[in-house]
Amino acid sequence: MTMRDSQSPIEGAGWMCFVGSAETFSDEGQNLGTDNVSVIEGEMATISCRVKNNDDSVIQLLNPNRQTIYFKDVRPLKDSRFQLVNFSDNELRVSLSNVSLSDEGRYVCQLYTDPPQEAYADITVLVPPGSPIIDSREDAVSEGNETELTCTAMGSKPAASVRWMKGEQELTGEMTVDETYDRMFTVTSRLRLAVSKEDDGEPVSCVIDHPAVKGLRAQRYLEVLYKPEVKIVQGFPEGLTREGENLELTCLVKSKPQPHKISWLRVDDDMPSHTVITGSDLFIENLNKSYNGTYRCIATNAIGEAYDDYILFVYDALTTIPSPTTLNPDNTQGDTANALCCSFFRRHLSQPLPFTFDPRGWRRRVIRPELRYLIGIAVRSYLNLLAFASQSHYGAL
Numbered sequence: 477m478t479m480r481d482s483q484s485p486i487e488g489a490g491w492m493c494f495v496g497s498a499e500t501f502s503d504e505g506q507n508l509g510t511d512n513v514s515v516i517e518g519e520m521a522t523i524s525c526r527v528k529n530n531d532d533s534v535i536q537l538l539n540p541n542r543q544t545i546y547f548k549d550v551r552p553l554k555d556s557r558f559q560l561v562n563f564s565d566n567e568l569r570v571s572l573s574n575v576s577l578s579d580e581g582r583y584v585c586q587l588y589t590d591p592p593q594e595a596y597a598d599i600t601v602l603v604p605p606g607s608p609i610i611d612s613r614e615d616a617v618s619e620g621n622e623t624e625l626t627c628t629a630m631g632s633k634p635a636a637s638v639r640w641m642k643g644e645q646e647l648t649g650e651m652t653v654d655e656t657y658d659r660m661f662t663v664t665s666r667l668r669l670a671v672s673k674e675d676d677g678e679p680v681s682c683v684i685d686h687p688a689v690k691g692l693r694a695q696r697y698l699e700v701l702y703k704p705e706v707k708i709v710q711g712f713p714e715g716l717t718r719e720g721e722n723l724e725l726t727c728l729v730k731s732k733p734q735p736h737k738i739s740w741l742r743v744d745d746d747m748p749s750h751t752v753i754t755g756s757d758l759f760i761e762n763l764n765k766s767y768n769g770t771y772r773c774i775a776t777n778a779i780g781e782a783y784d785d786y787i788l789f790v791y792d793a794l795t796t797i798p799s800p801t802t803l804n805p806d807n808t809q810g811d812t813a814n815a816l817c818c819s820f821f822r823r824h825l826s827q828p829l830p831f832t833f834d835p836r837g838w839r840r841r842v843i844r845p846e847l848r849y850l851i852g853i854a855v856r857s858y859l860n861l862l863a864f865a866s867q868s869h870y871g872a873l
Contacts, residue, residue, distance in 0.1 A: 506530060510585045510597040515575050516688045517603045522561065525568040525585030525595065534588040535568040540581030546570055577601050577633070577659065603660060604688035605632035610680075616699040617671055618779055625649075625667045627682030627694060635661035636686040642669070643678055673702035676732060703780030704731035708773050710786070711757075719793040721763050725786055727756040727773035735775040743770040743785070765790045 506529045515521040525535050536547045545553045549563040562569040572579060580601045587593040606629070613624040627649070629636045635655075640647040649665040656662065665682060675698045684692040712724040729735050740758050741747070750761040760767060768790055774783040 506533065506587070506589060506593070508535075508585055508587045508593045508595045510583075510595040512598045512600070514600040514602055514687070517576060517601050518574060521572045521575050521579075521599055523570050523572070523583055523585075523597050523599075525587075525597075527566050527587060530565045530587075532565065536586050536588075537568060537570055538584040538586060540583065542584065545583075572599075575599070575601055577603070601633065602686075602688035603631065603633040604686055605629040605636045605663070605684060605692070608638075608682055608684050608692060608694040610682050610694040610696050612696060616701050619671060619673045619700055619702040622668055622670045623698070625669065625680060625682075625696065627665045627667075628662065629684050629686075629692075630662045631656075631660050632663070632686055632688070633660050634687075636663050636684050638663055638665035639683040639685065640665070640667045641681045641683060642675075649682075669698075671698060671700045673700055673732075676700035676702070701732050701779050704729050704735050704775035704777055704782045706773055706775050706782045706784040708771075708784045708786040716791050717763055717788060718791045719764050723758075723760040723763055723788065725758040725771065725773075727758075727775065727784070729756065729775040731775065731777045731779070733777050733779075735777045737774075737776040739774050741772050741774070743772055745769050763790045 506527065509526045509528075511524060513521045513523065523537060525537055527533070527535060534548055537545045539545055539553070543553060545551065545555075545558050546560060546563075546568060548568070549560055551558060551560065557573045559571050559573070560569075561571050568585070580599055583597045583599060585595040585597065609628045609630075611626045611628075613626075617623040625640075627638050627640070629638060635653045638649060638651055640649050647667060647669070649667040651663060651665045654662045654664075667680075667682075669680070678698045679695050680698060681693050681695040686692070707728045709726050709728060710724070711726050713721055717723055727738055727740070729738060738756050740753050747753075748760055748767045752759040752761075756773070758771065758773075768788055771786045771788060772783050773786075774781060
């Protein structure tokens with residue numbers, strides 16, 4: 477007598493079991509076969525006793541205690557969870573609903589021949605684990621240090637396996653398996669991980685693999701503390717810094733936790749007397765070349781300190797000379813002066829006001845050097861023309 481084993485999945489309505497066949501061959505040509513079954517706890521299992529070349533021999537199904545469940549199409553056993561699905565000369569098929577761990581074992585298909593034949597169907601009950609629990613040794617960890625995460629999957633059969641994912645990267649943890657008194661398993665996996673500031677907010681998941689369940693995972697976001705990153709940006713002027721202009725610098729800081737102190741200093745020298753510092757902002761009015769130097773912003777939090785430097789170099793003021801204006805000799809001197817002045821201010825009324833409002837207070841806005849120069853030319857011309865007109869008037873008298 478020989479045995480042949482194989483395995484294949486069988487799907488039913490709303491449930492799934494896996495079967496492995498075992499068939500017994502006899503010299504007379506009759507053979508009896510059945511399937512091993514894996515079923516999730518609480519679902520339905522089906523046992524099929526199949527006969528080829530049956531010569532009217534009787535088929536019966538026995539439980540692991542060798543009690544008769546079905547004799548032909550009659551159920552001597554009083555357990556109503558067993559129901560007849562099919563009975564014929566070639567098959568006895570029986571379902572078992574609401575499977576529990578106590579139903580696990582070897583069931584016997586028996587064919588009354590001479591000698592009798594038997595085939596064995598092993599029912600394996602799968603118990604999915606509960607929702608995994610993920611814990612961290614500390615809520616937050618400083619950059620460069622190591623943290624430890626623990627993932628626990630309890631109450632499964634067989635034991636689950638645990639995988640770790642950090643974003644799209646798979647990591648390996650250290651797994652331990654404990655078996656309880658009721659043949660259940662608790663699996664614990666520990667992951668040790670060195671972190672950097674780039675890991676702040678990164679999701680770490682433990683993924684549970686088990687034949688009774690899919691897609692079971694727990695997730696935790698890393699919280700990494702790191703010292704400040706400091707960068708100084710020039711808010712005004714947009715181009716070169718020139719004499720007579722104003723300078724506004726802002727210190728941008730990124731850190732966790734937020735900095736508790738931001739300070740400014742001038743390296744190897746005192747701050748100019750016109751310097752105004754408001755938190756992360758530094759403002760210097762009416763630049764001159766004596767203000768040249770290195771200005772440093774320093775940010776400090778609970779993890780550490782960092783700084784950034786800004787090198788100030790003050791260039792000469794612009795000295796652009798406008799084209800001379802030719803006066804019309806036909807106009808009177810007073811009219812000419814008024815026309816020149818009014819024409820000048822009409823051209824420049826569209827320019828931005830020399831003052832602007834800031835939430836921290838009124839600040840004088842830088843007047844471009846070429847505009848200051850033109851204003852001076854216009855005022856001097858206007859005064860000269862008024863003087864000339866006055867002299868002409870009194871001379872005529």
